Amino acid sequence: xxxxxxxxxxxxxxxxxFSSVDETKTQLVDNLIEQAAFMKVELGVLQEQIRKYxxxxxxSKGAQRxxxxxxxxxxxxxxxxTVIKTLNSIMGKNVIDGDDAFxxxxxxxxxx
Numbered sequence: 001x002x003x004x005x006x007x008x009x010x011x012x013x014x015x016x017x018f019s020s021v022d023e024t025k026t027q028l029v030d031n032l033i034e035q036a037a038f039m040k041v042e043l044g045v046l047q048e049q050i051r052k053y054x055x056x057x058x059x060s061k062g063a064q065r066x067x068x069x070x071x072x073x074x075x076x077x078x079x080x081x082t083v084i085k086t087l088n089s090i091m092g093k094n095v096i097d098g099d100d101a102f103x104x105x106x107x108x109x110x111x112x
């Protein structure tokens with residue numbers, strides 16, 4: 001049950017980042033947001049397993065290989081990165097940034 005709660009918390013966090021994005025774009029990326037939230041939670045679970053059991057198994061003959069958790073983590077982190085990059089590019093193209101403190105400083109510096 002904790003995983004579901006964690007996924008829902010992450011979904012809400014990601015949706016809040018899109019609060020200033022056009023509503024039609026937000027609806028289009030809603031599934032990506034849900035997928036990203038799920039992947040982030042799963043990555044956390046896999047990290048715990050890797051920390052606890054390690055990323056490499058050693059056979060009785062001394063051969064080494066990646067654990068299943070490490071293999072899955074590698075695949076999932078790549079997919080997560082792609083989804084986050086896609087979400088970031090959509091958000092970056094639609095968000096109108098207001099002036100921050102640095103922008104105000106630059107304006108004052110240019111006036112002087």
